[in-house]
Amino acid sequence: MISALEQGRPPQQIQDKVWLFPPNKDCRGGSSWWVDVEPEPVLIDCPPLTEATLHALRELASDRQARIVLTSREGHGRLRRLQEQFEWPVLVQEQEAYLLPGVHPLETFVDSHITTSGLRLLWTPGPTPGSCVVHAPRPLDVLFCGRLLVPVQKGQLAPLRHRRTFHWPRQLQSLQHLRSWIPQECSPALASGAGLGALRGGRLASFDRWSRTESEGLSKD
Numbered sequence: 231m232i233s234a235l236e237q238g239r240p241p242q243q244i245q246d247k248v249w250l251f252p253p254n255k256d257c258r259g260g261s262s263w264w265v266d267v268e269p270e271p272v273l274i275d276c277p278p279l280t281e282a283t284l285h286a287l288r289e290l291a292s293d294r295q296a297r298i299v300l301t302s303r304e305g306h307g308r309l310r311r312l313q314e315q316f317e318w319p320v321l322v323q324e325q326e327a328y329l330l331p332g333v334h335p336l337e338t339f340v341d342s343h344i345t346t347s348g349l350r351l352l353w354t355p356g357p358t359p360g361s362c363v364v365h366a367p368r369p370l371d372v373l374f375c376g377r378l379l380v381p382v383q384k385g386q387l388a389p390l391r392h393r394r395t396f397h398w399p400r401q402l403q404s405l406q407h408l409r410s411w412i413p414q415e416c417s418p419a420l421a422s423g424a425g426l427g428a429l430r431g432g433r434l435a436s437f438d439r440w441s442r443t444e445s446e447g448l449s450k451d
Contacts, residue, residue, distance in 0.1 A: 238252065245419075250263055257276060260377070297346075301376030303358045323361070340353065351365075361396075361404070375387070379422055381422055384428075387440050420434060
């Protein structure tokens with residue numbers, strides 16, 4: 231049993247079948263998302279380990295087997311302690327599996343993957359070696375982009391280069407690959423895993439706004 235947890239805050243429902251958890255200080259303020267798809271809902275990255283989080287996940291899962299997908303090593307948080315509560319399988323790009331000793335069951339993928347519920351994963355190295363994105367196809371049509379794209383102003387995401395960036399040229403190449411990977415008929419809303427405060431009250435950004443700025447890139451110390 232986990233004892234003496236903070237009370238915390240519950241997740242916020244952003245749209246039908248999509249919830250956003252409060253920023254996680256164990257993930258550099260990163261954000262975790264819940265996607266309520268059948269038959270296997272998915273938790274994207276690790277939310278803060280609080281009483282509110284545990285209660286919400288039990289309610290959201292509703293006795294279903296869920297899956298945890300990690301979009302980068304900066305989204306791991308206190309994953310092992312969270313997984314002990316639910317025993318949900320974890321899915322991660324193979325290059326970051328070594329960072330999760332003792333996590334079981336742990337599954338990996340190489341270039342791309344499709345979950346039981348039809349969520350599509352794509353390896354997008356750059357922010358970290360095993361970064362990936364998750365696309366929930368229509369009718370949801372949301373792209374969970376981890377830290378590949380981060381908020382820079384209201385309604386807009388962009389690639390951000392900083393001291394923790396693994397490989398900047400590969401990150402820009404990943405963005406180009408991502409553009410061709412998204413089906414032409416889709417224009418997904420963008421759900422970032424970091425820095426949502428820059429959206430100034432918003433939670434999702436426009437795919438079109440990113441497509442016009444993707445080649446620019448920004449730098450931050």
